[in-house]
Amino acid sequence: MIPLKINGKEHAVDVDPTTPLLWVIRDYVGLTGTKFGCGIAQCGACTVHLNGSPIRSCVTPVQVAAEQEITTIEGLGDAQQGLHPLQQAWIDEQVPQCGYCQSGQIMSAAALLETNTSPSDADIDRAMAGIVCRCGTYPRIRKGIKRAAIALKTEPASGG
Amino acid sequence: MGKWSRRAFITTGIAAGGVVVFGVAIRRGDRSGIVGDLIADPGDAIFDIWLKISPDNTVTAIVPHAEMGQGVHTTLAMMLADELDADWARLEVVEAPSDKEFANYALARGYAAGDVDFPAWLIDTVDGFFFRATQAMGLQITGGSTSVRTTGQFAMRVTGAAARSALLHAAADEWQVPVEELGARDSVISHAASQRTATYASFAAAAARLRLPAKPRLKSAEQFRIMGTSPQRGDIPAKVDGSAMFGIDTRLPGMKYAAVKASPVFGGTVRSYDAASVQDLPGVRKVIDLDAAVAVVADGYWQAKRALDQLPIEFDDAGNAGWEQGDIFKQFAQDLDASASAGDEETDLETGDATAVLAAAEHVLEAEYRVPFLAHATMEPMNCTAWVHDDECELWLGTQNPLGFAKDAAEAIDFDADKVTVHNQYLGGGFGRRAFSDVAVQAARVAAEVPYPVKLVWSREEDTRHDHYRQASISRFRGGLDAAGNTLAWHNHYVNKYDPEEAPHIPYAIDNQRIVYTVSKTHVPWGFWRSVDHSLHAFFTESFIDELAVAAGRDPYEYRRELLMNQPRFLAVLDLAATKAGWGEALPENIGRGISIHRSFGTIVAEVVDVEVVDGEVSVQRVVCAVDAGFAMHPDGMAAQMESGIAYGMTAALYGEISIRRGAVAQSNFHDYPMLRIDKAPVVETHIINSGESLGGAGEPGTPPIAPALTNAIYDATGIRIRELPIRLHDLGKPNRRETDVA
Numbered sequence: 001m002i003p004l005k006i007n008g009k010e011h012a013v014d015v016d017p018t019t020p021l022l023w024v025i026r027d028y029v030g031l032t033g034t035k036f037g038c039g040i041a042q043c044g045a046c047t048v049h050l051n052g053s054p055i056r057s058c059v060t061p062v063q064v065a066a067e068q069e070i071t072t073i074e075g076l077g078d079a080q081q082g083l084h085p086l087q088q089a090w091i092d093e094q095v096p097q098c099g100y101c102q103s104g105q106i107m108s109a110a111a112l113l114e115t116n117t118s119p120s121d122a123d124i125d126r127a128m129a130g131i132v133c134r135c136g137t138y139p140r141i142r143k144g145i146k147r148a149a150i151a152l153k154t155e156p157a158s159g160g
Numbered sequence: 161m162g163k164w165s166r167r168a169f170i171t172t173g174i175a176a177g178g179v180v181v182f183g184v185a186i187r188r189g190d191r192s193g194i195v196g197d198l199i200a201d202p203g204d205a206i207f208d209i210w211l212k213i214s215p216d217n218t219v220t221a222i223v224p225h226a227e228m229g230q231g232v233h234t235t236l237a238m239m240l241a242d243e244l245d246a247d248w249a250r251l252e253v254v255e256a257p258s259d260k261e262f263a264n265y266a267l268a269r270g271y272a273a274g275d276v277d278f279p280a281w282l283i284d285t286v287d288g289f290f291f292r293a294t295q296a297m298g299l300q301i302t303g304g305s306t307s308v309r310t311t312g313q314f315a316m317r318v319t320g321a322a323a324r325s326a327l328l329h330a331a332a333d334e335w336q337v338p339v340e341e342l343g344a345r346d347s348v349i350s351h352a353a354s355q356r357t358a359t360y361a362s363f364a365a366a367a368a369r370l371r372l373p374a375k376p377r378l379k380s381a382e383q384f385r386i387m388g389t390s391p392q393r394g395d396i397p398a399k400v401d402g403s404a405m406f407g408i409d410t411r412l413p414g415m416k417y418a419a420v421k422a423s424p425v426f427g428g429t430v431r432s433y434d435a436a437s438v439q440d441l442p443g444v445r446k447v448i449d450l451d452a453a454v455a456v457v458a459d460g461y462w463q464a465k466r467a468l469d470q471l472p473i474e475f476d477d478a479g480n481a482g483w484e485q486g487d488i489f490k491q492f493a494q495d496l497d498a499s500a501s502a503g504d505e506e507t508d509l510e511t512g513d514a515t516a517v518l519a520a521a522e523h524v525l526e527a528e529y530r531v532p533f534l535a536h537a538t539m540e541p542m543n544c545t546a547w548v549h550d551d552e553c554e555l556w557l558g559t560q561n562p563l564g565f566a567k568d569a570a571e572a573i574d575f576d577a578d579k580v581t582v583h584n585q586y587l588g589g590g591f592g593r594r595a596f597s598d599v600a601v602q603a604a605r606v607a608a609e610v611p612y613p614v615k616l617v618w619s620r621e622e623d624t625r626h627d628h629y630r631q632a633s634i635s636r637f638r639g640g641l642d643a644a645g646n647t648l649a650w651h652n653h654y655v656n657k658y659d660p661e662e663a664p665h666i667p668y669a670i671d672n673q674r675i676v677y678t679v680s681k682t683h684v685p686w687g688f689w690r691s692v693d694h695s696l697h698a699f700f701t702e703s704f705i706d707e708l709a710v711a712a713g714r715d716p717y718e719y720r721r722e723l724l725m726n727q728p729r730f731l732a733v734l735d736l737a738a739t740k741a742g743w744g745e746a747l748p749e750n751i752g753r754g755i756s757i758h759r760s761f762g763t764i765v766a767e768v769v770d771v772e773v774v775d776g777e778v779s780v781q782r783v784v785c786a787v788d789a790g791f792a793m794h795p796d797g798m799a800a801q802m803e804s805g806i807a808y809g810m811t812a813a814l815y816g817e818i819s820i821r822r823g824a825v826a827q828s829n830f831h832d833y834p835m836l837r838i839d840k841a842p843v844v845e846t847h848i849i850n851s852g853e854s855l856g857g858a859g860e861p862g863t864p865p866i867a868p869a870l871t872n873a874i875y876d877a878t879g880i881r882i883r884e885l886p887i888r889l890h891d892l893g894k895p896n897r898r899e900t901d902v903a
Contacts, residue, residue, distance in 0.1 A: 015460070016442065023462040027417065032409035033402015035588070037539055038620040042830035045539060073402035087400040094392060094796060097229025097804055099399030100406060100539040100588030125839035132830060134539050134589050135229050136807020138841035140800075 007075025243320030512672030521640030540588020558587030592688030628687020645712030698864030752877025762856030776893030805862025
């Protein structure tokens with residue numbers, strides 16, 4: 001049994017310790033907001049936070065994440081517990097189209113805003129270039145991040 | 161706006177009690193199939209299946225199209241709500257379940273009326289047993305940029321207007337006042353003289369007993385309250401917190417997982433494999449031969465995938481293993497040569513006498529262009545969850561053609577199609593790929609051999625190597641100019657024609673045109689790829705017209721204008737894009753500007769690209785887009801679709817190349833089939849013209865113009881004319897080849 005702490009909740013999973021964290025989160029824990037896109041850390045759809053830092057869960061063996069803080073999109077916020085400013089900004093800017101990559105986009109953006117409260121276009125490009133969107137929502141992602149950055153300054157410490 | 165199963169719908173109907181359903185497609189009294197279930201409660205009244213009014217005055221729009229990010233659920237609901245004068249704030253949307261009663265009659269009517277060209281990918285569905293006796297009836301597809309202009313125009317608006325009329329007549333009867341004195345707004349009927357108001361719901365049952373007008377009066381654009389505005393899309397909140405359910409997110413009790421590997425060489429089949437070698441690996445349940453592929457079923461997906469990776473499989477290559485990409489282009493060129501000398505080309509379009517005029521022209525310009533095969537690379541890899549139980553088969557996935565998938569899966573496992581139910585989920589990208597049922601057929605076959613539900617997921621490698629590909633092609637041009645630089649003749653000969661028919665046509669006033677093609681088949685499976693044949697022909701024709709402009713010594717924008725003088729719609733779109741982009745202004749060093757215009761799916765789009773080329777590195781700075789789709793029902797959605805179509809086409813233009821090596825696809829994942837990323841994504845400005853002409857599509861027309869606008873801009877910056885995509889194959893570091901590169 002491997003002990004996991006996901007979105008503040010304890011889990012124990014009986015899997016091969018080399019199983020990628022992605023499949024444990026999706027198939028064993030049942031949180032399907034984190035997506036499979038490529039399996040080789042090229043597209044970022046599987047991005048989650050490990051101790052606050054963005055990682056590609058599709059190439060991270062589950063044993064690496066044991067007993068550490070894992071945050072998925074479900075833990076970032078929702079309509080009940082309150083949306084993270086990025087999630088609200090994504091709605092306000094009407095960012096998603098198909099929506100499949102957006103968990104990864106939002107988790108990457110959340111990590112960026114943790115360390116940079118006023119990211120420039122260049123900062124955003126650098127931090128977000130690992131997350132592929134086939135619907136071409138990139139211009140709206142830039143706007144969404146800037147809008148959320150402003151919201152975070154006026155209403156600090158909300159969300160995860 | 162959750163997805164919605166037949167069971168959930170029936171429950172809602174009974175629980176709500178007195179729910180009234182409106183529409184035009186189903187006859188009253190038809191109690192067959194699901195319609196019968198819907199009116200099982202004698203208190204329910206039913207006209208059709210496009211809208212429901214509940215006792216609490218909530219209006220529900222029932223949309224027979226898949227949501228893949230194009231906003232169709234929202235836009236179609238807007239069209240219905242506006243004609244109904246419904247309360248938008250209290251409007252709900254559900255996707256119709258995949259039953260033939262919910263099929264897309266409006267789409268069929270659009271085709272029957274000649275308003276929309278019939279996409280070839282539907283023919284199999286149309287010819288299928290669902291509709292054998294009828295014409296193009298019974299579709300429930302999403303594609304061809306058709307939803308708004310067919311279902312929206314012919315079903316949603318008509319039903320909304322008809323229901324509004326029936327509600328008003330029911331109120332007039334009840335209140336004993338002339339119907340003309342009644343007003344309707346936000347799902348409430350009012351009579352000013354007597355100061356009475358009442359909800360739609362209070363008249364719904366009475367209205368359902370009235371005969372609906374066959375041709376209700378629709379609003380004119382000045383009367384629109386919701387159409388033409390941009391309310392927030394209903395599918396977005398679930399897409400920011402991980403709760404949106406895509407096909408791959410399906411979870412069922414007792415579900416197992418399957419990984420699959422098909423013959424790398426197209427046409428190949430499984431010769432042998434050693435199931436015993438993986439049978440004892442953790443979690444492995446079963447190894448299944450699918451003729452052209454092998455599936456491993458296990459308790460977890462990772463277990464299935466790992467076992468499959470270790471499974472030795474030998475494939476027969478069907479004699480196709482000798483094909484290399486170069487051979488395919490060589491075959492295309494030889495077939496073009498042969499049919500040109502034999503004079504047996506297929507004719508697309510012939511006006512005037514291009515051959516004779518070219519023979520006599522002062523100056524003849526020739527050019528040959530090439531494009532490669534392309535994969536769709538939807539972010540959600542192909543997947544399908546299937547469960548065969550109690551002589552039924554249920555499928556969960558995202559599809560652009562649920563009825564076609566049900567038919568194909570039924571045939572594969574020898575079921576009646578009525579025994580196959582497709583539960584359509586959000587699509588993690590469609591782009592035409594999810595019109596092909598291969599993964600659903602695989603999943604149904606696997607499920608037919610096991611007593612539990614199975615989720616079958618393709619790896620990205622499988623997805624890249626077993627797509628249905630945008631065709632590779634060669635297109636040759638000859639243009640004839642007189643001494644003054646006027647264009648007299650246009651001759652175009654290309655390989656392989658699919659759909660739509662008019663994709664190679666040009667809007668320009670050139671009197672002598674000969675557009676012909678030659679069929680040159682390959683073993684690579686073909687598929688609909690966002691904008692289909694337009695994606696290549698816009699690159700070909702809009703590049704060559706640019707070359708003619710250069711040869712004539714004219715500005716590419718002005719040259720196009722001259723040839724569009726009798727095409728006012730095209731001219732307005734071209735002018736808008738050029739003006740907004742600041743065409744004609746001096747540009748900084750290393751910046752080039754290119755323009756293109758193309759009509760597809762009834763919509764005209766012009767794009768102007770600013771590109772910077774430094775040391776051979778291409779950086780797209782800005783794209784200005786002008787679009788005339790007749791009327792933009794949801795302007796922000798229209799802009800989003802232009803942004804999306806441009807990014808999709810730009811990805812292909814810059815990087816996209818699927819090549820064949822030893823009969824199989826050489827690429828496998830995003831490292832060798834790269835995607836546009838945010839650091840290379842330009843600013844996109846969209847400007848909309850509401851011309852009031854027939855409605856066009858939005859999902860695809862943004863894609864065709866971007867490749868030629870970009871390569872024309874690169875020519876402007878460097879003097880290098882790119883005649884073969886993708887752009888990354890070219891060395892753009894050689895400065896100023898402008899003089900030498902012109903043919």
